Amino acid sequence: MTVREQQQQREAQTLADWATPSVKTQGRQKPMDECPYRTCYQRDRDRIIHSKAFRRLSNKTQVFISPEGDHYRARLTHTLEVAQIARTVARALSLNEDLTEAIALGHDLGHTPFGHAGERALDEVCPLGFRHNEQSLRMVDKLEELNLTHEVRDGIICHTGSRKACTPEGRIIHYADRIAYINHDIDDAVRGGLIRAEDIPKALRDRLGDSHGKRIDTMVTAMIEYGMEHREIGMDERVHDAMMELRRFMFDYVYRGTEAQSEETRARNMLRSLYEYFVEHPDELPADYFVLMTQGDPLERVVCDYIACMTDRYSITAYKRLFIPKSWNKIED
Template identity: 85%
Template sequence: MTVREQQQEREALILADWATPSSASHGRQRPMAECPYRTCFQRDRDRIIHSKAFRRLSNKTQVFISPEGDHYRARLTHTLEVAQIARTVARALGLNEDLTEAIALGHDLGHTPFGHAGERALDEVCPLGFHHNEQSLRMVDRLEELNLTYEVRDGIVCHTGAKKADTPEGRIIHYADRIAYINHDIDDAVRGGLIAAEDIPGSLLDSLGDSHGRRIDTMVTAMISYGQQHREIGMDSRVHDDMMALREFMFNHVYQGTEAQSEEQRARNMLRMLYEYFDAHPEELPEDYQRLMREGDPRERAVCDYIACMTDRYSIATYKRIFIPKSWNKIEA
């Protein structure tokens, strides 16, 4: 018996009967020999961590564009916080931690530079539309060809939006994503001086907690209690309603029309100009994206792929290279 088979036997003993065991996976898009040491979901997690897209997350904006300071979240730190929250819930409910972690680590691989500002810019300018969850799936399927299992791919594309993931592990990420970003964005906003802790409505502090850790604990506990009671992923209505009220507070006081977002329009304009330039000059796209077009992908999608793969600093450097005149010196005789 291989190590992988031993792990699958342990899963059969310890996982809840509504969990997703690795032995029941619907498989991959292309056949792949099984690893003797890792289950299919463990292998997916490793393939995501070693991908180029995952490494780029460290230089992509979460919410605050070009913050000065070392402690603000980037897309990578957000991803790790989502994975931590999701694994805690999965472990407590007897669900598959490996599947949960793989989905969490892959859920934002398709995000643009400059966070949701970049996503909105590409969605506005590209006739095919742009949504980061769909781009995350395209990233693992087409751009890096990670050949992940159905369950991980389903969880990635369904982590936001109306469609729910097919597995309970995938449905955890929908909640864990919100729990993570609402709370760490409060932390960053207070650090940046955009709000003070006492600006948060007192009723929400009383209900959810008056600190970063207490609020996360309240929300995670609510998910675990709901799952234990209903054998489904959710959250009791009181905590969920208060979480959404806190989210609305953040939209009104941080995400929209604040000093932190004063650069958002510039970032959006920059990405729109990059899209329009490469749409008009597709021959200047790198070879990987030229190949996509030769294989039949629409030009507009390949241009979006290239821009979405950029980090914040690479997109700025590309913009400067194309649109900013180069300085030069002429030595006169």
């Protein structure tokens, strides 16, 4: 037996009967020889980690645009926190941790610079629309051609919105993403002086916990207990309602109209300007993107591809190059 076959045998012995073992995968879009050492989901995880899109997440905004300080979350740290939460739930429920981790690590690969402000900017200006989960799938399918399994691809596109993933591992990410961002955004908002921990309504502190760790523990425990009882991914209604109320609190006091988001309008205007410029000057797109147009992709979608692949720093550099006058010195005779 190969190492992979031994691992598949262990999966058969240890995973719950409602889990997704790697031998049951629906496969890849393009045939690929099996790895002798890794299951298909382990291979997907590794392909994502070694992708350019994953590396770029370290220089993309999570929520707070251009914060000063070393401890604010970027898109990469958010992704890692989602993966940690998701694996904890998957392990407790005897689901497939490798599949869960692969989806978690890939779920935000298509996110724009400047977080959801960038996503809204492209959605407003592009007639084809823009959704970061759809762009994440396009990233792994076409822009980097990672050729991932059906289950990982499905989990990536279904991590947000009303559509449910086809596997319980994919459905974990829908909750883990929300648990992660609500709690780490509270942590960052308190660190930035936007709110105090005591500003969170007392009823929510009593129900969910009065610290970052206690809140996550409450929510994760609620998921695990729900899964053990119902053999499905979900959360106790009382805890879920409190989590959603806490999310509304964050929208009211952190995500909208705060000093930390004062640069959001500028970021959106900047990305809209970049989009309009490259639609008008497609000859200035990098050569790799011309290939996409020769394959039949609309110019508007390819321009979104280019901008969504930018990091915060790169988009600022591109904007300066295209729109900010350069200084010059005239040499006198």
